[in-house]
Amino acid sequence: MMFDKDFSAGYLANHMARLFAIGLQRRIAPLNLAPAQFMTLLELWEDDGLTQAELVGRLDVEQATMANTLKRMARDGLIERKPHPKDGRAQQNWLTERARSLQEPATKAASAVNEAALAGLTQWERTALIELMRNTIANLQKTQRPS
Structure with missing residues (x-):
């Protein structure tokens, strides 16, 4: 039996994610x-002051990737990094005024990408798709965690 990418959840999810990323990148550039x-x-708009480790856990990215992202964000004036009051090895990441001012335009841009992607789907289809995606992500997260 030959692999059929048109019926592969992984292939289709990856393709869809790349298209979402391209659309988002264009709108937030x-x-x-x-x-x-x-x-x-x-994540920080929802819960300001998270540490790098907390962000890694929430976003399922590598430590090195998050470290580079946070370094760029500090350089770009989006966050301020301050020592964690209870853990001398960790730093908390706090939003700057610039980052707070971007919340509305950035989330509107993301909503526009979502709306374009879901155009033509009924509300029931949209809800079902989102729920199926959440369940799939949860399944994959279970398989990624060490036993």
């Missing part, structure tokens, strides 16, 4: 944001 910065900002 005028804000001088990169997609990795936007993903990190989403």
